[in-house]
Amino acid sequence: MSFAIIHTRAAMGLNAPEVQVEVHLSQGLPALTIVGLPEAAVRESKDRVRSAILNSGFQFPNRRLTINLAPADIPKDGSRLDLPIALGILAASGQIPLEALHGWEFAGELSLSGALRPVRGGLVSSLHGGDQRLVLPLDSAREAAWAPAAQVFGAAHLLDVVAHLLGQPGGEGWQRIT
Numbered sequence: 001m002s003f004a005i006i007h008t009r010a011a012m013g014l015n016a017p018e019v020q021v022e023v024h025l026s027q028g029l030p031a032l033t034i035v036g037l038p039e040a041a042v043r044e045s046k047d048r049v050r051s052a053i054l055n056s057g058f059q060f061p062n063r064r065l066t067i068n069l070a071p072a073d074i075p076k077d078g079s080r081l082d083l084p085i086a087l088g089i090l091a092a093s094g095q096i097p098l099e100a101l102h103g104w105e106f107a108g109e110l111s112l113s114g115a116l117r118p119v120r121g122g123l124v125s126s127l128h129g130g131d132q133r134l135v136l137p138l139d140s141a142r143e144a145a146w147a148p149a150a151q152v153f154g155a156a157h158l159l160d161v162v163a164h165l166l167g168q169p170g171g172e173g174w175q176r177i178t
Helices: 045-055 082-092 122-128 138-144 158-165
Strands: 003-009 018-026 031-035 064-070 104-106 133-137 151-155 174-177
Touching (some): 003 082, 003 122, 018 082, 082 158, 133 138, 138 151, 138 174
Parallel strands (some): 031 064, 133 151
Antiparallel strands (some): 003 018
């Protein structure tokens, strides 16, 4: 599979519109392009995501990567798209199965090591998430769990998220937050 869609949400005050992170791998010189009205912090995610993937023991594809943040007409800011972008790259490159991502939404900043850092807007995302299970950095997940019917999970590292999605025993870095 050379195409993946990951679900997340933008943080726009009290709104959290759904955003689809579409990742496509194609032939051509290695490059990574992000389209769909990304602001500076999102464009900078290229370097954070690449380092986090490599430092977590995964392969970064040596192909042309196009990442579309849809819908293109709403601005995307902050570093909350790092985790969905990384998971999209791993799914599009066949390192995790695409089916494992169904029914989940993701948000989180990645450090260069793959550790997850808190992001703003966790509570608003969980209020607008509907039936989706939401994965956030641990500190952000505790805030998001205040939503009455939310299914919120916290993770400390990219490896914790991938292990859970693959059905492998997670470490202390994965928690269901209630």
